[in-house]
Every structure is written in C-alpha cells, then in structure tokens.
Amino acid sequence: MSTNVDTIRDLAEQEYKWGFVTEIDEDRVPKGLSEETVRLISARKGEPEFMLEWRLKSLRHWTSLERAKGEPKWANITYRPIDYQDITYYSAPRQKLSLDSLESLDPELLRTYEKLGISLQEQKRLAGVAVDAVFDSVSVATTFKEKLADMGVIFCSFSEAVQKHPDLVKKYLGTVVPYTDNFFASLNAAVFTDGSFVYVPKGVRCPLELSTYFRINAAETGQFERTLIIADDDSYVSYLEGCTAPIRDQNQLHAAVVELVALDNAQIKYSTVQNWYPGDKEGRGGIYNFVTKRGKCQGRNSKISWTQVETGSAITWKYPSCILQGDNSVGEFYSVALTNNRQQADTGTKMIHIGRNTRSTIVSKGISAGHGQNTYRGLVKIMKGATGARNYTQCDSLLIGDQCGAHTFPYIDVRNSTARMEHEASTSKIGENQLFYLRQRGLTSEDAVSMIVNGFCKRVFRELPMEFAVEAQKLLGVSLEGSVG
Amino acid sequence: MSLLKVKDLHAAVDGHEILKGVDLTINTGEVHSIMGPNGSGKSTLAQVLARRETYTVTRGEILFNGKDLLKLKPEEAACEGIFLAFQYPVEIPGIGNAYFLRSAMNAMRKYRGEDELDAMDFLPLFRERVKLLEMDDALMSRSVNEGFSGGEKKRNEILQMAMLEPKLAILDETDSGLDIDALKVVASGVNAMRGPERSMLVVTHYQRLLDYIVPDFVHVLIDGRIVRTGGPELALELEEKGYGSTETETRQALPV
Numbered sequence: 001m002s003t004n005v006d007t008i009r010d011l012a013e014q015e016y017k018w019g020f021v022t023e024i025d026e027d028r029v030p031k032g033l034s035e036e037t038v039r040l041i042s043a044r045k046g047e048p049e050f051m052l053e054w055r056l057k058s059l060r061h062w063t064s065l066e067r068a069k070g071e072p073k074w075a076n077i078t079y080r081p082i083d084y085q086d087i088t089y090y091s092a093p094r095q096k097l098s099l100d101s102l103e104s105l106d107p108e109l110l111r112t113y114e115k116l117g118i119s120l121q122e123q124k125r126l127a128g129v130a131v132d133a134v135f136d137s138v139s140v141a142t143t144f145k146e147k148l149a150d151m152g153v154i155f156c157s158f159s160e161a162v163q164k165h166p167d168l169v170k171k172y173l174g175t176v177v178p179y180t181d182n183f184f185a186s187l188n189a190a191v192f193t194d195g196s197f198v199y200v201p202k203g204v205r206c207p208l209e210l211s212t213y214f215r216i217n218a219a220e221t222g223q224f225e226r227t228l229i230i231a232d233d234d235s236y237v238s239y240l241e242g243c244t245a246p247i248r249d250q251n252q253l254h255a256a257v258v259e260l261v262a263l264d265n266a267q268i269k270y271s272t273v274q275n276w277y278p279g280d281k282e283g284r285g286g287i288y289n290f291v292t293k294r295g296k297c298q299g300r301n302s303k304i305s306w307t308q309v310e311t312g313s314a315i316t317w318k319y320p321s322c323i324l325q326g327d328n329s330v331g332e333f334y335s336v337a338l339t340n341n342r343q344q345a346d347t348g349t350k351m352i353h354i355g356r357n358t359r360s361t362i363v364s365k366g367i368s369a370g371h372g373q374n375t376y377r378g379l380v381k382i383m384k385g386a387t388g389a390r391n392y393t394q395c396d397s398l399l400i401g402d403q404c405g406a407h408t409f410p411y412i413d414v415r416n417s418t419a420r421m422e423h424e425a426s427t428s429k430i431g432e433n434q435l436f437y438l439r440q441r442g443l444t445s446e447d448a449v450s451m452i453v454n455g456f457c458k459r460v461f462r463e464l465p466m467e468f469a470v471e472a473q474k475l476l477g478v479s480l481e482g483s484v485g
Numbered sequence: 486m487s488l489l490k491v492k493d494l495h496a497a498v499d500g501h502e503i504l505k506g507v508d509l510t511i512n513t514g515e516v517h518s519i520m521g522p523n524g525s526g527k528s529t530l531a532q533v534l535a536r537r538e539t540y541t542v543t544r545g546e547i548l549f550n551g552k553d554l555l556k557l558k559p560e561e562a563a564c565e566g567i568f569l570a571f572q573y574p575v576e577i578p579g580i581g582n583a584y585f586l587r588s589a590m591n592a593m594r595k596y597r598g599e600d601e602l603d604a605m606d607f608l609p610l611f612r613e614r615v616k617l618l619e620m621d622d623a624l625m626s627r628s629v630n631e632g633f634s635g636g637e638k639k640r641n642e643i644l645q646m647a648m649l650e651p652k653l654a655i656l657d658e659t660d661s662g663l664d665i666d667a668l669k670v671v672a673s674g675v676n677a678m679r680g681p682e683r684s685m686l687v688v689t690h691y692q693r694l695l696d697y698i699v700p701d702f703v704h705v706l707i708d709g710r711i712v713r714t715g716g717p718e719l720a721l722e723l724e725e726k727g728y729g730s731t732e733t734e735t736r737q738a739l740p741v
Contacts, residue, residue, distance in 0.1 A: 432539060437575040439559040440535050440568075441585075441645065442592035451588065455579025455628065 028091040028221070033084050035059060038190050041090050045159050045193070048166055058179035058189030071183050075346040076375040076407055077315050079288065082253060088221040089191045132157060132196045132212045144208060153237075154199040155210050158226055161197035168199055172230055176259035176296045176323070184255040184317075185292040188224045192257065195225035200235040200266075209465055211240040222253040229259070231266035233299065238269040240468055251279075251314060256291045264299030264326070271464055272320075273472055275312035278479075281370075283342030286314025293320035294350075297329035297358075305332040306349065307463040309472040311479040314343060319377065321350035324358035324386075331360040334460040336472070338479055339372025339404070348378035348409075353386035353419075362393040365457050368404035369480060375407040382419040392422045398456050399429040400449065400480070450477040487548075488513045488684050489534075489653060494545035496533045502543065503529045505709035511653070514681040518695055519688045520720060521706035522728045527688045528572060530706070531657040534686070535569040536562045550652065564596035566652030570642040570659050577629040582641070583611060585629045586648050593649065614647045618674045636667035643674040654678065655686045660694035672697030692724035 029040050038059050042052040066084070132155065148155050154165060162169050179189035196212040214225065231237050254276060260268050270293075279286025289312075295304035306320040322331025333349035351360035366374040380391045397406035406427055414421065430452050438448035454461070454473055461469045489511040496504040503526045511517050521527050533540050534547070536559040547554040554562060577585065591601040615625055618640050630638050639659055646654050656675065660668055675698050679685070687698055695703070695717065703719040704711045707728065713719065 431575075433573075434575050434577065436535075436537055436539075436559060437571065438577070440563050440571075441589035441649070442560050442563040442596065443589065444560050444592075447588075447592070451580055451585075452577060455577050458579035 028088050031086060031088050033059075033087070033089060033191065037089055041191060041193060044090060044092075045162070047162055050166070050170055051162055054174070054179065055190050058186050059191075061180055062183070062186035062190055065183050065186060075317055075377070076373065076409075077317060077344045077346050079251070079315055079344075082251075082288070084187075087253060089224070090193055091221045092193075132210075133215070148206070148208065151204055151207070152201040153204060153206050154197065156197055158192075158195040158197050158228065161228075165197070165199070168230065169197070169228070172228060172259070172261055174259075176261060176294050177257050177292050182292060184290045185257050188226060188255050188257045188292070191222075192224040192226040195227045195256070196229075196239075197227070198229040198237060198239065200229075200231045200237045202232045203234045204232075205235065206237040209238050209240055211242070213242050222255065224254075225256045227256070227258045228261075229268055229270070230261045231263065231268050231302075233264040233266060235263075236267045236269075238271070238465060240271045240273075240465060242273050242275070242471075251286060251288055253288045253290065254313075256293075258291070258293040258320075260295030260304055262295065262297050262299060262302035262304050262326075262329075265301045266299060267303045267305075268295060269305045270295070270307070270320070271468055272306075272308040272310070273464075273468055273475065274308065274310045274316070275475060275479075277314075278312050278341065278343050279314040281341045283314065283371075286343075287312065289313035289316045289318065291316075291318040293318060294323065295321070295331070296323045297326050297331060297355075299329070300326040300355075301328045302326050303330040303332070305330075305334075305463070307332075307334040307460065308336070308347075309457075309460070309464070309468075309475065310335070310337040310345060310347060311475050313345075316343075316345040316347050318347050319349055321352070322360065323352045323354065324360065324389075325354045326358075327355040328357045328359075329355055330358070332463075333360075333362045333364070334463045335364045336367070336457045336460045336476070337365070337374055337376075338367040338476060339369070339374045340479055341370040341372065343370075344373045344375075346375040346377055348376045350379040351381070351391060353380075353382045353389040353391070355386060357388040358386055359390045360392075362391070362395070363459050364393075364395045365460055366395075366397045366406055366408075367400070367453060367456070367476075367480075368397070368406050369400040371403045373405045373407070375409065377409045377411075379411040379413065380421065382414040382416050382421075384415045386416050387418050389416065389418070390420045393424070394459075395423070395425045396456070397427040398453065399427065400453075446477075446480075449480055453480060486513055487511065488550055489686075490548040491534075492546050492548075494530075494533070494547065495543045496529060497541050497543055498529065498539060503540075503709055504533065506545070507706070507709070507711055509704065509711060511684045511686065513652075513684055515702065516679065516685040516687065516698065516700045517702045517704065518698075518700040518720065519686060519704050519706050519711075520690070520692070520723060520728075523690065525706045526709045527690075527706055528657055531569060531655045531686070531688050534562075534653075534655055535559060535567055560592070561596070564593045568646050568649055568651035568654045570639075570646055570654065570656045572658040572661060574630050574638045574642055576631045576633075578631050580629050582625050582627060582629050583607075586611065586645060589645070590648060611648065614644055617647065617677060618644045619670050620644060635662040636664065639663055639671055640667065640674070643671055647674060647678055650678075651683070653684045653686065655688065657688045658690060659687075660689055660691060668694065669697060692720045695720045 029037060038055045042055055177185050179186055198210055200206050229239060262268050276287035276289055297304050304322050310316050320333060324331050331351050337345045337347050339345050349362055362378060364376045366376055368374040376395050382389045395408055399406055412421060434452060435445060435448050439445060453476055461472060464472055487510050491507055491509040494504050494507040519527050536557055542555055587607045594601055620640055624637060630641060659671060687700060699717050703715055705713040
C-alpha cells in the first residue's frame, strides 16, 4: 500500500493526546520503600492502628517475596528490572484536603479533568454518572455524594472510607485479594494511597453509574490505588474506571488492587477503559500496568461481570477474575486488549467454580499491530463440589501486519464430571482483500481498519455502558492509527 | 461523451504481465461486456479500474470522467463513481449490512462535499432497494456477507450498487455461482439501474448473463488484449463457436 505511506506516517506521529502534565505543587514522601515509608504514608492519611498493622504485615511479606524470588516470572512479557527504591510512593497535590466543596479544589486540577473530558463542576456533570477523581496518590473529588447517600449508597475515596466506615473496611479488606496473594498485590497492600470505596446496601439498585477517573501526573512515582466494592443482598451497581497519564520517557509502575464482593442475589458490573500512556513507537516510556482484580460471588445467585478495554500501558499484566462461591452464581469476563508499536499485554481471567450450578462466560478479543505482543492467559477451574458448573470461552485474536504476535494459554482444570465446558478460539489477520473491499466502497484505509476492528470487538463493546462504548470505539481508532503499512 | 478511456494499458501482478495493451472507450449510458476465456485478464482489468494496489500498471493511461484514474487511491476512485461488484465479496464480522452501507454512502457524500445522511433519510431508500433485489429483510441486520449464501452475496453486491449509484458499475463475474432464478433477480436489479447517466462494464465468462443484461457492445479479451469488438450478436457467436475460433482467427490475423 505504497500510496498510503505518507498519511500513515503522519498519523503514526500523532501524539498521545492525554500526555500533558499539570503544573501543581506536590507533597511527596522521599523515594524508596521501607517501614518508615509505610508509616509515613499511614500517618499522612491519619489512619487507625489496624490499617498500619495490615500495611506493615504486607510490607514484611513483600520483602520476603522480593528476597526469595522477586516478581512473578511466568508471564509472556519482558522488561528491565524495576528498582523499587527508586520510586516515590506517595505524591499528592498540595492543597487543603477537605473535599466538601469543589471551591476548595485547586483550579489547576479542575482544568486537568476538563481537559480529559471529565467535568467535576456541578452544572456540567454527566447525567447519570457519579465520578471519583483520583490524581496521583489521592482522590481529589467525588461527585453526587449526597444524592447517593440518600439511598444509603456509600461512594467515596478509600481514605475517607477508612475514616468514616472503618468497620466495613476492616470486614472486607483483603478478603478477596489477601496481602499474600502475589508480589504486586503485597506491594500494593503495603503502600496503597487511595482509590475508591463503594458499599451498596441491601435491596438498593444504585441509580447512577459510579465512575473513578485515575490520573497519574507526577514523575517517577508509582500509583498504587485500591478499590473495594461491596454489593449487599439483592443490590446492583455498575462501576466504571478510566485511566490516563502524561508522556514521560521513564517507565512508571501502576500496581493496583480491586476487590469486589457480591452477596446473595447481588450484581456488580465493573467496566474499565484503560488508556495509560503506552510509550512511544520505539517502546520508550509508558506505564507498567501490573494489576490484581478479583471478585467474589459470595452469595447465592450473585453475579460479577468484568468488561475491559485495554488500549494503553507499555505492559499490561492483569487477570480480572471471579470466585464463584455461592450456588448459581455467575461470572463474566469480556475483554478487548490492543497492543500496537512495542506494547505487551498478558491478560485474561480466572473463573473458579466452587458452588453448585455456577456459570461463567469468557469472551476475549486480542488485537496485535505494529510490534505488539498480545497474550491471553486464562484458567477455568471446576472444583469438586461444583456440580452442574458450566463455562463458555471464546478467545479470538486479530493480527494487523506481520511483525506482531498473538499467544493464548487457556488452562482448564475440571474436578467434577458433571461440568460442561465449551471453548472456541480463532486467529485471523486483516487481509488486503478485506481492506480493498472496504476502500472500494469509499472508506479510507484507516477507517477500513477501524471498522474491521470494531466489528471484531462488537461482542465486548455491547457489554459496556453506552457512553463508554462510544469512547472505547474512538479510542481503538486512535490507538490503531499508523498500524496499516 | 466518453466516461472511461483506457489507452494501451499494461498491468502486472507479482511481476507477471497480464494486460498487454488494452484499449477501451465507454461512453456515458453504455453497457459494455468483456468476455474471454479463463486467465485472459478480465478480472485483472476490473481490479485495475478499481485501483487495486496489488496490480501494477506498467504502461498506458486511464482517463475517468476527465481525470487521471491512475493517480487515485481505491477509495478516491470509488468516490469518483467507480463501483466494483466483487466476484468473491468478503465478510466483515460484527458490522451490520445497513450500517456498512450508510458508512460507505456517507464517505462518498463527504468526498463530494455533501451532508451526511442520518438513519432517518437512509432507511426508506434502503428498504426500497432491498425490495427491488427481493432480499430477505433479516439479512440486512446481519453482518456484512457473514453466513450469506453465494447468491445472497451477489445480490448484496447489486444492492450496494443500487444504493451507491455509481457512474460506472463494473460487474466482475457476477453470474458465477448463481442459479437461474438468482441470476434473473440480479439481472433485473442491474437493468433497473440502467440509464443515460450510468455506464456498465459486465465481465463474464459465459454468454448466459447477457441474455438478461443485453449489452450495447461486446469485447473479447484474449491474452491481455481486446481482439474483437461487436454488438450483442458477438456473444451469441462465441457461445456457439467458443473462444477457440476467435483465438485462431486472431492468430491468423496477426503477423507473428
């Protein structure tokens, strides 16, 4: 396609448009990780004793892991060693942290979120969506709090939850992802600084989409947020998260933990559009997105549904999973992961069937372009007591160009003979004939690729809330620019 | 007035020269047919006219509507009014037929500086044309060509043509794989599109299609050159005598 070389080069050189930096005065703790760092973070946040103890236990565990074997090595990714003493573990915009009114918020922060298309101003807020804005290590604003509080829904920053709802935090923190779970989860437990907390009381169907918008701004800091969502009996909540970061030459570590708990008949729908800075064309810079996300369907007939669109980050290492403990509980995982240029993704899910008649659905769509490497890694485990369990897995890969790679590692472990398992997989390549067909109908080659990719991902986009689906489609288009050559 | 003027066209694919000097003029409103044996270069000519980039033009020129066609990308040629009905239409999973067509129409309208059509303007027109092609409504909400039978795919091509209203429609072996009923439906769709504003180039191996789409001119393409041109009766003659006779005559006519 020689005639397109120029346009393609122009498009490829377009910058990551969320890459700006906000000039703001920061309060940061010195670089490095030690017991002192952890105590400092805990003190900055004015935490109760139980939190500090939990953090210190986590740090000790992490230190022992680091001495023993370090980071997990099984993933299909490569990166230079991370110097954990060269990271700043706490950075917050210096301001009065009483978040009762937006007037007290630094106007520079408001402008940042405006630029990202997220308005925190009352009059401009998205209808039907409540937003928690996390900037570097802290939550800077949460909208629609009062309205939600009227229904008994708690939606606030994690720090605030520790202060105002310590019993709930104490009861559920670490029950789905224990601090011993894995290297990055232990690190997070020791140093996490903020995140979102949601509690939906019995019988309440949360009327708004709850949304957290994560923004990494400061240089050479790690972002370690922790989100905990509890849906009590007969409740429903839909939660969205979005993420962006400035362009920087250095890699930055993002090691988050998300825990979901669904009690009897409760439903949690968790959607992510991840667009951290992916690094440049040569693979310089970008976020290491090493994240542990897990939901527990603790109650009968409960349901947890993960939908993710992963287009950003230099490296993505994440497996949003479901523990299907309650009888008749349902777990779902819908994923689109795109790797372009030098991006690497090793992502998938684990569905652990414990209760009877538990069902799970996995739909994974991996797109590789440029020199991108995309790996699906999944585990479906049917335990002995999970009589009547069912799983359906569909795992498709799409290749664009001949320098990229698609890999799949689906593990199936069945210990109950009544289980019914279905697995479908496909690998396809966008062909010259497909592109020519669309171009013959008047579409440019960029639009043609974008249309084929969107068609490929449709099954997943259908699961996203409306506004997110539109955003995700556009994002795929932007992320693929310059991939046809 | 001539819409398409092809002069001394040479084209190659993977270094093999397939077209070896084609001359062809099509005036506005005319229907031309290109016939010829397998491997003579019929489909290559169709693809080159649609600007497929896997074919390299090594010599010659093509003027379309006064413009140098060889300077245009495939999508620009399409927007200028060249439509190719594919011999093997491709499938596009996950993209609905109607959505696809509206995107194509709007890409062309944008190119011409016209306003885009919204769903409300698009649907009535779409329904009317679907009826014309006797297509099942259910197919229209399905993904483009996915799970369509051979005949349905060809009808879908003609539906696209009917919606996009090109200046020059090129039908590349549209009759292949069609039973007689499907052939009649396709032909009546094509005939409904005939008019003083539109030219057509019907590429076919068999005379059968030309019983239903009667061309103004028939050209015989053999070994990359047009060796004979005549009226519709030439197609009948070929049906009777086969391409062999033409080849023999040609060989005798040309000094070796």
